[in-house]
Amino acid sequence: MNQQIISAAAQGAAESANPLVPNLWEMGVVLAGFAVLYFIVVKFVVPMFEKTFAERAEAIEGGIAKAEKAQAEASAALEEYKQQLHDARAEANRIREEARAEGAQILADLKSKAAAESARITEQAHAQIESERQAAVVSLRSEVGTLATTLAERIVGETLSDDERAARVVDRFLADLETQSAGAAK
Secondary structure, eight states, rough: HHHHHHHHHHHHHHOOOTTTSHHHHHHHHHHHHHHHHHHHHHIHHHHHHHHHHHHHHHHHHHHHHHHHHHHHHHHHHHHHHHHHHHHHHHHHHEEEEEEEHHHHHHHHHHHHHHHHHHHHHHHHHHHHHHHHHHHHHHHHHHHHHHHHHHHHHHHHOOOOOOHHHHHHHHHHHHHHHHHHHHHHHH
């Protein structure tokens, strides 16, 4: 049997003397295998890659669209926040200015009330002082009158029990005193 294999190999070696010419059977088997592999790749593998590629492209485009939408919403929210912040600051400034004006008005009212109260108290004090002065003058007149009458009785040596006469003496004495006071003040 070894002999047969060796002779078949020698015969095959003699026939295929040119190494550049391929064997037809080998070429046929390789082409058939390539065709089957090509069919499998085209029929099953490529559609799966295309499907995956389409899903990824769709996911990327959807992600980009979502990102753009989120960016637009964030920009709108930022603008709204800035507007609200601006409005809040304007409102705070307005309230602060109103408070200042109200405080100044309250202060002015309190000052005017205090001035009015001070004037009223001063006027009341002047009136009280004047009434006390008048009371003191009346009291002093009666005491001075009594003293003057007593003194005049001692000087004159007669009794001035007559009220009318005593009143004239007292009035004359007080008039003399006022004249002397006025003369001394000048």
